[in-house]
Amino acid sequence: DTGVSQDPRHKITKRGQNVTFRCDPISEHNRLYWYRQTLGQGPEFLTYFQNEAQLEKSRLLSDRFSAERPKGSFSTLEIQRTEQGDSAMYLCASSLLANTDTQYFGPGTRLTVL
């Protein structure tokens, strides 16, 4: 399968715990995006990378959130001290720099904070 993959697919955690999600983009895609989607809403942009550089962060990304793409391949999104309001689907997408407006999404990680 050469699509975008995300791990884990589901995560249940208790409030105050830290969680980390992983995204593997389509091979050779330069750009990698993170979005968050709550029930009944469209995805909301969180941050994106071009290779290993993080180019933009939404104000939705509080200090408790951090994202990395250390070698310009896979990316991780960490949430520290989770809150119930963090419960959502976290989506990763990737695109080629030459065609940056065609983003391909992964299946998402569904986070539930109890």
Add this chain to the structure above:
Amino acid sequence: QKEVEQDPGPLSVPEGAIVSLNCTYSNSAFQYFMWYRQYSRKGPELLMYTYSSGNKEDGRFTAQVDKSSKYISLFIRDSQPSDSATYLCAMSRSNDYKLSFGAGTTVTVRA
């Protein structure tokens, strides 16, 4: 007011009907317009991609963009039960590639 407005529906149609979906937006800087299909608890899947104004057809799907009215549409002809999903419009500016999404319209095609 949200940047992108989309009627959440739900929309229920009989098999074979034409499905009409639309979005309005407020930011005149948007140049790229997309429609994604999302099945329950899955990631969005790109259906149509259009640059600037005009029409684009792909099989049973037709996307229209009217930048003067800040209005985009997606039409699905000869709808099938497998078309039952949530349809998301998305758009981006020319130099800023993050996508702004509508809330999604849930469509059910009845057999």
